[in-house]
Amino acid sequence: MAELEHLKEECGVFGMYDFSGGDVATSIYYGLFALQHRGQESCGIAVSETNGPKGKVSSHKDMGLLNEAFTPEVLEKLKGDIGVGHVRYSTAGSSTRENAQPLVLNYVKGTLGLAHNGNLINTPQLHKELEYTGAIFQTTIDSEVIAYLIARERLNSKTVEEAVGRAMKKLKGAYSLIVMSPRKLIGARDPFGFRPLCIGKRDNAYVLASETCALDTIGAEFIRDVEPGEIVTISPEKGIESDKSCCILKEQHARCVFEYIYFARPDSLIDGCSVYHSRIMAGKYLAMDSPVEADIVTGVPESGNCAAMGYAMQSGIPYNTAFVKNSYVGRTFIKPKQKNRESSVQIKLNPIREVVDGKRVIMIDDSIVRGTTSDRIVKLLRDAGAKEVHVRISSPPFLWPCYFGTDVPAREQLIAYNRSVEEIRQIIGADSLAYLSLDRLPDIVGGREICTGCFTGKYPMEPPQDDIRGEFDE
Numbered sequence: 001m002a003e004l005e006h007l008k009e010e011c012g013v014f015g016m017y018d019f020s021g022g023d024v025a026t027s028i029y030y031g032l033f034a035l036q037h038r039g040q041e042s043c044g045i046a047v048s049e050t051n052g053p054k055g056k057v058s059s060h061k062d063m064g065l066l067n068e069a070f071t072p073e074v075l076e077k078l079k080g081d082i083g084v085g086h087v088r089y090s091t092a093g094s095s096t097r098e099n100a101q102p103l104v105l106n107y108v109k110g111t112l113g114l115a116h117n118g119n120l121i122n123t124p125q126l127h128k129e130l131e132y133t134g135a136i137f138q139t140t141i142d143s144e145v146i147a148y149l150i151a152r153e154r155l156n157s158k159t160v161e162e163a164v165g166r167a168m169k170k171l172k173g174a175y176s177l178i179v180m181s182p183r184k185l186i187g188a189r190d191p192f193g194f195r196p197l198c199i200g201k202r203d204n205a206y207v208l209a210s211e212t213c214a215l216d217t218i219g220a221e222f223i224r225d226v227e228p229g230e231i232v233t234i235s236p237e238k239g240i241e242s243d244k245s246c247c248i249l250k251e252q253h254a255r256c257v258f259e260y261i262y263f264a265r266p267d268s269l270i271d272g273c274s275v276y277h278s279r280i281m282a283g284k285y286l287a288m289d290s291p292v293e294a295d296i297v298t299g300v301p302e303s304g305n306c307a308a309m310g311y312a313m314q315s316g317i318p319y320n321t322a323f324v325k326n327s328y329v330g331r332t333f334i335k336p337k338q339k340n341r342e343s344s345v346q347i348k349l350n351p352i353r354e355v356v357d358g359k360r361v362i363m364i365d366d367s368i369v370r371g372t373t374s375d376r377i378v379k380l381l382r383d384a385g386a387k388e389v390h391v392r393i394s395s396p397p398f399l400w401p402c403y404f405g406t407d408v409p410a411r412e413q414l415i416a417y418n419r420s421v422e423e424i425r426q427i428i429g430a431d432s433l434a435y436l437s438l439d440r441l442p443d444i445v446g447g448r449e450i451c452t453g454c455f456t457g458k459y460p461m462e463p464p465q466d467d468i469r470g471e472f473d474e
């Protein structure tokens with residue numbers, strides 16, 4: 001993944017309900033492990049015993065990676081046959097332990113555990129509305145607003161899933177949710193389907209997860225995706241129940257295309273489309289549309305690799321691994337200071353001189369955001385002896401911010417804002433530079449409906465007047 005200066009990922013969610021009464025915490029831990037790429041700032045697991053006292057939830061959450069936050073002793077104490085887990089990168093709300101998820105909320109009808117991936121665009125309004133009617137917020141995250149809304153709607157609803165549906169009518173933005181009630185596990189996806197969510201099954205246990213790779217990791221079989229706008233309720237009495245009253249027309253769906261280009265793992269399928277295949281196709285289209293003579297094609301690890309293979313397949317130019325990535329260094333983007341970002345390029349990536357020395361190299365990366373490290377990576381190749389460095393980017397240029405859970409910054413910080421491709425080429429010091437064209441995006445995801453807001457400024461819903469991202473940061 002070309003995370004050196006790249007987009008911050010959002011979050012990963014995982015829920016499980018074992019109808020046979022087995023403990024789920026360990027499986028949730030391994031499921032979250034497969035989703036660690038979606039968030040490395042904090043993580044947590046909350047579990048409950050469906051046959052125990054209603055509302056008794058055990059939870060543990062902390063800052064850092066899963067293997068830092070959880071020990072075997074901690075997991076051992078988390079007893080329960082229903083549970084929900086979360087890995088977080090903060091796109092709204094600051095990075096503190098209080099803001100870690102899942103959120104656990106006690107209210108008159110029992111206890112609610114909630115894990116959320118995405119970003120709402122009407123949080124300030126909802127926040128105000130809820131505060132005026134007595135809510136006292138403990139955190140600065142969207143998810144608490146959602147939890148309060150559900151709790152409030154529950155008072156006027158027959159079931160918790162009905163309350164989720166009512167709350168969804170008030171939410172604007174991107175969300176994939178997993179809600180744990182004392183006796184039910186509920187999954188919901190916003191009507192546009194920005195963020196993924198899928199259902200799996202292992203023996204007598206049902207699973208909800210951000211990506212299918214998490215199902216594979218725990219040996220669960222993929223059942224299906226939760227559809228955009230759908231609410232699924234999982235209970236031993238009724239299995240999987242579906243409510244589609246919040247669904248919108250298929251033509252209006254707006255999956256975040258960056259899930260395919262960058263966020264998701266290549267061994268995942270999202271809405272039936274292989275992430276690996278999308279990246280291969282992006283590389284193939286780059287080779288068709290922006291060919292160049294060269295000796296090798298290489299990818300900036302990890303997410304540039306599949307697109308580089310696609311480019312190689314299409315062009316006939318051999319693919320080779322030109323970088324060794326040190327995976328043991330914390331990701332640059334979880335350290336906010338510019339200084340760290342810059343110094344970590346070399347710590348993280350080292351070119352293999354034998355591969356690039358004297359060669360004309362095509363280097364594929366998934367995106368350029370601010371452009372603060374692309375020049376360094378190009379220079380690394382040149383210093384290792386590359387004769388020419390041709391950069392190909394497997395997405396169109398970022399021109400607009402994202403309001404839906406991806407940390408695409410304000411326009412002024414984007415390298416492509418107000419600059420031509422030629423100007424960017426000069427800044428990063430490449431011999432040539434080309435981006436994937438906008439027209440190719442639907443083709444890389446098999447024609448599925450996608451959001452292209454950060455490339456076009458045309459968002460699937462009216463963006464907020466003021467940029468509210470970060471407003472709830474402390």
Ligand code: SF4
Nearest residue numbers: 256402406451453454
């Ligand atoms: S604006 Fe870009 S990053 Fe944000 S949801 Fe849409 S495609 Fe994804």
